[in-house]
Amino acid sequence: MLSPALNQALNEQISYENYSAFIYKAMQGYFEAEDLPGMSNWMNLQFQEELSHAEKIFRFVCDAGGRVEIMGMEAPNNKYSSPLEAFESALEHEQKVTQLINGLMEKAQAEKDHAAQIFLQWFVTEQIEEEASVSLIISQLKRVKDDGRGLMMVDQELSKRAAAPAAE
Ligand code: FEO
Numbered sequence: 080m081l082s083p084a085l086n087q088a089l090n091e092q093i094s095y096e097n098y099s100a101f102i103y104k105a106m107q108g109y110f111e112a113e114d115l116p117g118m119s120n121w122m123n124l125q126f127q128e129e130l131s132h133a134e135k136i137f138r139f140v141c142d143a144g145g146r147v148e149i150m151g152m153e154a155p156n157n158k159y160s161s162p163l164e165a166f167e168s169a170l171e172h173e174q175k176v177t178q179l180i181n182g183l184m185e186k187a188q189a190e191k192d193h194a195a196q197i198f199l200q201w202f203v204t205e206q207i208e209e210e211a212s213v214s215l216i217i218s219q220l221k222r223v224k225d226d227g228r229g230l231m232m233v234d235q236e237l238s239k240r241a242a243a244p245a246a247e
Pocket of ligand 1: 096099128129132173176209
């Protein structure tokens with residue numbers, strides 16, 4: 080049975096994952112407007128992945144005897160000055176998520192909630208991948224700088240991203 084404090088913290092994380100989803104959806108809108116379909120595809124898949132993260136925590140809270148409550152969230156940023164700025168903002172966001180996940184893990188450890196710790200382990204690993212994939216794109220964008228042809232190549236590369244199998 081989840082403690083009220085951990086239940087509350089997980090509810091906040093559900094809302095934060097939903098917020099993450101809408102940050103990426105807003106970035107997708109920016110890339111659509113910039114005629115960069117590969118980056119739009121990447122952001123749309125990221126949007127879906129964040130929704131699946133929220134759903135995963137939702138299911139755990141319910142199964143662990145907690146009570147889900149969804150909170151309000153601020154509007155995401157819809158304007159970016161360049162693809163690099165959007166991806167840098169995505170990395171900053173993922174670093175914040177990593178901090179939140181680590182905080183949740185510390186709470187679960189302090190409460191000796193073993194089920195929650197095992198559950199959260201998946202997110203700890205996932206954050207390594209999240210940060211790494213965005214960092215790689217940032218490196219590529221920095222390398223191409225203002226070269227339009229290079230940007231098109233990065234965009235083409237990101238068009239290959241396909242939906243990951245559903246998280247278990
Ligand atoms: Fe669910 Fe990208 O953190």
